[in-house]
Amino acid sequence: MSDQDKNLTQEEQQALMQKYDPESGVRQLSGIVAKIVFFGLLAFSVYQLYFTVVHRLPAQIHRPIHLGFALALIFLLFPATKKLREKGKLSWFDYLLSILGVGVGLYWPLQYDELVVRASSINQTDFYIGILAVILVLEATRRAVGLPITIIAGLFLAYAYWGRQMPGFLKHRGVDLDNLVQSMYFTTEGILGTPLAVSATFIFLFLLFGSFLVQTGVGQYFNDLAVTVAGKRTGGPAKVAIFSSALQGTISGSSVANVVTSGSFTIPMMKKLGYRKEFAGGVEAAASTGGQLMPPIMGAAAFLMIEFIGIDYWTIAKAAAIPAILYFTGIYIMTHFEAKRNGLEGLSDEEMPDKKEVFKRLYLLLPLVAIVIFLASGLSVIMAAFFGILTTILVGLLRPERFRKLYIATFVVGAIGNPVLQMMLDGALPNKLLQSSFVGAAILTILVSYLFDGNFSDTIDALVDGARTALGVVAATAAAGIIVGVVTKTGLGLKLANSLVALANEQILLTLFFTMIAAIILGMGSPTTANYVITSTIAAPAIILLGVQDLPAHLFVFYFGIIADITPPVALAAFAASGVSGGEPIRTGVNAAKLAIAAFIIPYMFVLQPQLLMIDTTFLELIWILFTAVTGMIAIGAGMIGYWYRKTYWIERILAVAGGLALIYPGWQSDAAGLVTFGALIGAQFLFKRDMIGKPVTKAS
Incomplete structure (x- = not known):
């Protein structure tokens, strides 16, 4: 090597x-x-x-x-x-x-x-x-x-x-200077406004939760699990990168950090198998950037939506689930077609980890499962994050080198004894949190483990690393508060929204397009949190003025602020990936943007068809929407890569992309046209075998 x-x-x-x-x-x-x-x-x-x-x-x-x-x-x-x-x-x-x-x-x-x-x-x-x-x-x-x-x-x-x-x-x-200074620091509409409030509550605790997860060794486990699940498949390492980065995204809000940590493992594997440097870097950049779109945690900006829209986080995470799945499905499809085109197989048996050993450590995923349960149960976001931290510490005690039966016994005693203690105190404790059997049992077990093992270092490291990770977010949200304060003070948001709608002649697609361009430009080199604050106060209102609901409008700008990290010419995630792969940065960015084509389509789709966000829909409607969307992504992937069951002609590629877009666009007429095109292209793939460029042979393949 x-x-x-x-x-x-x-x-x-x-x-x-x-x-x-x-x-x-x-x-x-x-x-x-x-x-x-x-x-x-x-x-x-x-x-x-x-x-x-x-x-x-x-x-x-x-x-x-x-x-x-x-x-x-x-x-x-x-x-x-x-x-x-x-x-x-x-x-x-x-x-x-x-x-x-x-x-x-x-x-x-x-x-x-x-x-x-x-x-x-x-x-x-x-x-x-x-x-x-x-x-x-x-x-x-x-x-x-x-x-x-x-x-x-x-x-x-x-x-x-x-x-x-x-x-x-x-x-x-x-605004005179006195008034400006007062609004910036002596009200809750400037630096101390909503963005900083979200950082000081939700975001910090979830970053701390991610830091505790890292201390349990879950990052390396994500890689091992991804290799076990996808390593043997066609073009295995690329699919490993997709699975691993999607999982890593649940504990990291940084596209660049995702690329460097998981990419240092997956990109060399992809190159060794035969993927081009720029394509390998593009796969990792696209997948790592999508980590911020993946529930249950998503990027830090998702927590800002709680305050900006006024809905609970579980509703946001649930709404983002299907678009995130479609995003990664699109990348998966295109890496599969690229591997088929180049005849790339999966990893050898020698390169695969021991399945039994990997599955023995499935307990490391328990904190993520717990977070979903806590959020779905109606628990407040801040308490769900705190419970998640406690769960992560408990899971750390299950590691073979630290596991003690004493911990299980302590947890059981705490779960039974804590409510009894609470009743004896007759609710005298000011902290209602201690009324939870789980919390009481968890805290007691953690204290016993510290007394028994005397190992505080992991917890201390997690606390320090979590705070260090939060510093940039605090600065970004404080600066974003300045922007929000000015918008509120001057009424700039409504003025820009009205002008954007007027520029688009009140056409929804044009308004969405202009909003997309604004979000991508603002996102080039800016953190997602700040980008979302700006676009949600300036651009999202323009979409809402045209009758779009709040959640689709805010998710629209959220998506494009994130994928700015892989959109040339300033594609930081792609540039970081090129640093790992040794490829050319701009070409890596182009490959990443091509692989993430779903991210440029899905936001339009859920604005025009909010049922994709599980808004006002039935189960059967959702199934049909998913079917047409995934089918459309297959067609678009084949058109973008130039391979399906065989290499495609240029006319087939154009028809595949057009048919895919028709399937994704809402409406039975477009679905029908897309399905007819899809079926015709599959038939052509099998009826015409391409022996040489421009010379098809009418022979079943």
Whole structure:
């Protein structure tokens, strides 16, 4: 095996993520500063758990503390420039900015009573603190997330202040500096608004849940399970990448991180089997990006929908299930046709893992099953995430090297004893969470395991890694809050929505197309959370104005914000994949976009046919929609790859794509036309055997 076909080392993976993912660009610290950061991250996670389980604080206290933790840690972990990161040393201004971040975070809690009394007015000290908060958020966002979202937030601030000088419909009366500063940091409509609120509750806990999952070894297990399920199939390694990346996406909200971690394992396998470098990278990029579309966890932006639309998370996850399945089905179909075209088989017996050993570890999937059950049961999202963390820790105790019968006995005793204790206390405990037998039993079992094994390191590492992962999200949501605040203050959202509808002449397909372009452009180099905030406040209302329901409209912009990661010319996930495969970045991006063609079609489909999101539909209708959609994806896949049962002629490829689109478009007339085309093409595949280009032979194949 050549050096290029070997799995990447941890150092090489980190280098790639730092190159293509700003949120991974941390400096390597040592000495006392490293310890300060370590305990700061640990304290961040402990505080978030305290807020969740023990004592809920008012929004104006909790959100600034959440922000203050992130600002202080970002300025210590993320350098101002790449050159400073390579040096690994902190400058004096890093310490200063970190201290100022703490001050900004503590200002609200310390001045809470006075600020509430003043309500609609701020004094001079408030004004300077507000200015400082905006500057620190923008600089922290630049360091931890990247320049694009920072520039956008800055432009929105400029628009708010210089509104009187704006041309045409963009003109507004302007917002004076005092009013602007007040709305940005002393209301819950700016930095401390809905995006940061979601980060401070739902997102942080789910990132923590993902971090605990990683500590159980579930990431490697996803790879082993994917190889066991798909490794022997035609073009096996590519299908392994699809399964593995879909599973990895449930614990990671970053397309680039998915590509680098699972791609360092799957891409060398694909290349060894015979896939082209750019195609191998494209498969991994497309599959890894789709991880954010896959329930039950999805990307961080999905949690923002809870607040933006006002529906529960289970409804969102349930609605996203069928589109996500269709997305990965499309990639699967095209990798299959590519493998058939090139005569690529699956992995050999020697390359396959031991099935018995893999299936013995199926218990590692229990936390994901538990999350689905918790969400479906009607439990709040924040409590479902907390229960998921407890479940993950319990599953970690089932590992052979740590398993003790004592833990099972302890859990049973706790499940029985906890309600009894609660009755004895007559509900005196302020924390209603302890009324759950599961939680009481879980906590007791975990405490006993720590006393028996004395192994705290996995839990500590998970708490620290979870907080580190959250830093970029906190910065992005704080910057997104600036954008939302300006949109609210100036009425820009409705103005842009109306202009977009007018530009499209009130045609739904044209409006969707313009919205797609806007979401992709905004998503190039920006985190999904920030992209979704912008498009959901500016572009989604345009779709809703034309009579589309809220959920399809918001999922539409959500989809295109995500697939910007694989859309050239700025396709970060594809560029990261090319770094693993050694392929050409733009070609890798083109392959990824071609493989993910379903993601460019499905959003149109569920806007025009919301039954695909399980909205106002019957079981039989859903079955028919799924049948036509999957059949259409098969035809489109054959047309895109140029192979079905044999290599296809150019006219067959055109007809296959047209027939596939007809099957996907809602309506019985289009379904009928698509099915006729589909049947005719299959007949042609078997009736005409292509011996040479342009010379068919009428002989059954």
